[in-house]
Amino acid sequence: MPTDNPLNIAVIIGSTRTDRFCPTPAKWIAKRARQRGDLNVDVIDLKDAALPEILAGDDENAPTPAPVKALQPRLAEADAFIVVTPVYNRGYPASLKNAIDWYFEEWSAKPVGFVSYGGIGGGLSAVEQLRAVFNEVHAATIRNTISFDNYWDRFDDNGETTDGVSLEGAAKSFMDQLNWWAYALRDARNQRPFTP
Numbered sequence: 001m002p003t004d005n006p007l008n009i010a011v012i013i014g015s016t017r018t019d020r021f022c023p024t025p026a027k028w029i030a031k032r033a034r035q036r037g038d039l040n041v042d043v044i045d046l047k048d049a050a051l052p053e054i055l056a057g058d059d060e061n062a063p064t065p066a067p068v069k070a071l072q073p074r075l076a077e078a079d080a081f082i083v084v085t086p087v088y089n090r091g092y093p094a095s096l097k098n099a100i101d102w103y104f105e106e107w108s109a110k111p112v113g114f115v116s117y118g119g120i121g122g123g124l125s126a127v128e129q130l131r132a133v134f135n136e137v138h139a140a141t142i143r144n145t146i147s148f149d150n151y152w153d154r155f156d157d158n159g160e161t162t163d164g165v166s167l168e169g170a171a172k173s174f175m176d177q178l179n180w181w182a183y184a185l186r187d188a189r190n191q192r193p194f195t196p
Contacts, residue, residue, distance in 0.1 A: 122147030
């Protein structure tokens with residue numbers, strides 16, 4: 001892949017709970033992305049972003065809240081996204097849905113890959129729901145997913161996986177697929193602006 005015009009990848013930490021585990025797999029995949037040498041990686045923690053909730057009946061003409069404005073350029077600059085999500089009651093976190101709903105063009109015509117974690121299902125039920133949500137904002141979700149079942153047994157105290165060899169291969173395949181789509185869609189957006 002070309003390195004003279006590297007891709008910008010945003011890794012999104014989707015959980016904002018106090019006792020969350022989400023930063024651990026987010027840092028793990030961000031490290032693998034940085035090791036490639038052909039990517040600029042921006043880790044976006046939704047807890048730090050502190051986006052206000054979108055409430056029913058909100059005034060569409062009200063000024064855009066400052067936290068929403070602050071995050072906008074980081075999402076707009078990204079050529080692709082890695083969304084790290086747990087599964088909560090067979091779904092994804094409300095904080096993640098709120099973040100998706102605050103934006104539209106920033107997601108459009110860009111690829112999204114998922115890293116999920118949970119119990120026996122590894123968070124895949126959250127991923128399947130998120131595919132439909134991202135489809136509505138014209139993002140393209142990639143096929144490959146990295147999921148950690150029984151995640152409490154999958155990482156050591158340093159945030160590295162306890163099954164390193166097989167997961168390194170999975171991470172490489174995941175990043176290869178995300179990068180292919182990111183380059184293809186970036187080229188397409190440069191040739192012809194995307195209009196939903």
